[in-house]
Amino acid sequence: MSDPAFETLILPIENGDIPYSGSERILFLRARMHPAMKLFHEGQVICEQSFAPERDRLEAGGFSVVDETDETDFDLVFILPGRQRQEARAELARAASLVKPGGWVVAAALNTEGAKTLATDMASLFGPVDQLSKNKCRVIWIEETSADLDKTLKAEWAALDAPRPILDGAWVSRPGIFAWDRIDPASKLLADHLPDTLSGKGADLGCGFGFLARTVLERAPKVSELDLYEAEKRALDLARENLKAFSDTKILHGIWSDVTRGLEGTYDFIVSNPPFHQSGKAGRTDVGQDFIRAAAAGLRIGGVFYMVANRHLPYEATLKEAFRDVEMIADEGGYKVIRAVKGAMKAKER
Numbered sequence: 170m171s172d173p174a175f176e177t178l179i180l181p182i183e184n185g186d187i188p189y190s191g192s193e194r195i196l197f198l199r200a201r202m203h204p205a206m207k208l209f210h211e212g213q214v215i216c217e218q219s220f221a222p223e224r225d226r227l228e229a230g231g232f233s234v235v236d237e238t239d240e241t242d243f244d245l246v247f248i249l250p251g252r253q254r255q256e257a258r259a260e261l262a263r264a265a266s267l268v269k270p271g272g273w274v275v276a277a278a279l280n281t282e283g284a285k286t287l288a289t290d291m292a293s294l295f296g297p298v299d300q301l302s303k304n305k306c307r308v309i310w311i312e313e314t315s316a317d318l319d320k321t322l323k324a325e326w327a328a329l330d331a332p333r334p335i336l337d338g339a340w341v342s343r344p345g346i347f348a349w350d351r352i353d354p355a356s357k358l359l360a361d362h363l364p365d366t367l368s369g370k371g372a373d374l375g376c377g378f379g380f381l382a383r384t385v386l387e388r389a390p391k392v393s394e395l396d397l398y399e400a401e402k403r404a405l406d407l408a409r410e411n412l413k414a415f416s417d418t419k420i421l422h423g424i425w426s427d428v429t430r431g432l433e434g435t436y437d438f439i440v441s442n443p444p445f446h447q448s449g450k451a452g453r454t455d456v457g458q459d460f461i462r463a464a465a466a467g468l469r470i471g472g473v474f475y476m477v478a479n480r481h482l483p484y485e486a487t488l489k490e491a492f493r494d495v496e497m498i499a500d501e502g503g504y505k506v507i508r509a510v511k512g513a514m515k516a517k518e519r
Contacts, residue, residue, distance in 0.1 A: 173304035173305060174249055175205065176304055177277045178249060178275060180301055180308055181275055181299070181308060182208065182275075184301075186310065191213070193243075194213070194243050194244050195247065196238065196264075199217070199248060200227055200234070206232065215233060216233065218234050219237070221400040221427045225430070236403075241267050242268075242272075245272060245273045246273070246275070248277075250276055253345045254286065256345030257283070259328070263327065265294060265318060266327070270313060271313065271314070272313050275309070276308070277309070279305060279306050280306060284302075288300050295311040296317025332407060340379075340411055346378060346404040347404070349378070354504065355442050355477045356381055356442045360380065362475070364388075364389070365388050365389050367389035368391035371385060371395050372396040372432065372440075373395065373440050373441065374441035375400070375428065375441055376397040376404070377408065377442075378404055378408055381440050382412060382440075385440060394419065395419060395421055396422045397409075398426060398432070399426075400426065405424075409423050428459070429459035429460065431467075434467065436468055437472050441460055441476045442476070443478065444460075454482055457484055458484065461484060462487065462491055464491075465492055468511040473508060474507075474508070474511070475506070475508055476506070479503060480500065484507070492512070
């Protein structure tokens with residue numbers, strides 16, 4: 170897939186605007202796999218990525234990936250910042266802390282995803298910046314000098330995406346994850362239609378900070394075990410925190426993985442509010458369709474799947490292919506809640 174932001178990010182290296190010998194120690198925040206990663210040799214770059222699909226692609230490409238590094242003094246820090254401004258500012262502050270004096274910080278974003286704001290923020294933090302527009306993106310770069318760095322702003326921004334209480338202290342969350350400071354209305358609708366008869370071992374696919382999982386555990390006393398699948402480790406860590414009260418009486422597993430690659434267990438029930446994008450703002454029905462297929466493969470015969478989706482998303486055909494019984498049990502506020510039961514395979518499917 171084309172990645173204009175990545176292709177724009179490396180222009181200062183390709184154009185010679187930043188000195189590059191190939192011996193530099195590089196940190197890549199929110200790294201993504203791309204053919205241009207061939208610029209860097211094995212062991213030269215640490216890729217920091219907490220989103221499992223991107224982590225998996227980088228590892229398949231031979232790169233070392235961590236969700237967060239504790240190393241410092243990098244010669245060059247690349248950033249493909251998140252779209253949420255508080256998270257993006259915190260990433261800039263981390264870059265300022267991890268780059269060595271005289272090192273370079275380079276960031277890029279799509280024009281439609283805050284490139285102008287990114288340039289303004291980098292100038293506010295680091296001082297005068299260089300920038301270039303191409304591919305409907307902007308790349309901004311700066312040589313770090315302590316004289317120009319706003320240390321007060323760096324300290325303020327470093328804390329912007331820290332975990333914090335939300336919703337009158339009922340939950341812990343942080344900027345940068347989906348619906349970080351509210352209960353998503355689609356998830357709320359699904360929660361309102363989950364029965365108290367759920368039992369046995371279940372899974373929440375795309376658990377976020379744990380809202381649906383906590384609803385299941387509070388409402389259905391016969392649930393004995395729950396696996397929490399989440400691609401974004403920052404969200405999974407929050408879910409673990411938000412479900413700590415159940416850890417003495419229930420078996421809970423946090424699984425940092427890409428659900429579309431399959432599940433790790435067999436379940437009596439599964440609940441999910443599938444994402445319909447992975448990066449960028451464009452809707453991708455294939456992600457939700459793969460969630461449905463993964464749920465069907467992970468359920469025992471007779472197991473039940475509860476999901477919610479935007480009303481317009483075309484999931485019905487996939488559901489009917491994967492499940493024997495499919496029923497819409499709610500249709501409100503632009504969302505639909507679907508209950509599907511897995512049946513035994515027909516002889517011709519075996």
